Amino acid sequence: MQKFKLLNLALACALLLNLPVARAQTQATGAAPAQTATTAAAARPLPAAALEASNLITAARLSEHLHIVASDAMEGRDTPSKGLDETAKYIATHLARFGVKPAGDDGTFFQRISLVRRKVDAT
Numbered sequence: 001m002q003k004f005k006l007l008n009l010a011l012a013c014a015l016l017l018n019l020p021v022a023r024a025q026t027q028a029t030g031a032a033p034a035q036t037a038t039t040a041a042a043a044r045p046l047p048a049a050a051l052e053a054s055n056l057i058t059a060a061r062l063s064e065h066l067h068i069v070a071s072d073a074m075e076g077r078d079t080p081s082k083g084l085d086e087t088a089k090y091i092a093t094h095l096a097r098f099g100v101k102p103a104g105d106d107g108t109f110f111q112r113i114s115l116v117r118r119k120v121d122a123t
Contacts, residue, residue, distance in 0.1 A: 053098065065094070079115065 046054075068074075068090065075083025092109040096102075104111040 049099075 069087050073083070074087045075081055077084040077087050088110065092102075095109055100109075102109045
């Protein structure tokens with residue numbers, strides 16, 4: 001269940017980080033964006049605050065976040081694990097700081113998904 005929480009948050013982060021880049025590339029090349037939901041959203045004018053925030057995205061800052069999420073302190077993020085929960089909280093905290101509106105269960109960034117774990121009986 002927690003693995004999918006992290007995956008959903010990671011995808012949300014990737015989309016957030018990619019939208020300003022896609023718009024900047026379209027403006028630079030003059031090419032018309034493909035008609036998909038992501039590029040349609042990128043084609044809309046971004047608020048000044050979003051443009052300003054996108055300028056704060058740097059390789060160094062992304063590297064810092066990646067090193068935190070991939071650190072030994074996150075315990076490998078097995079499903080389930082304390083490390084996975086901590087990583088999900090870390091990402092959710094930053095999404096909230098970025099002003100992203102939660103779309104998960106009960107107004108949170110998290111969504112409960114039932115998982116099935118199977119083991120082979122060695123006997």
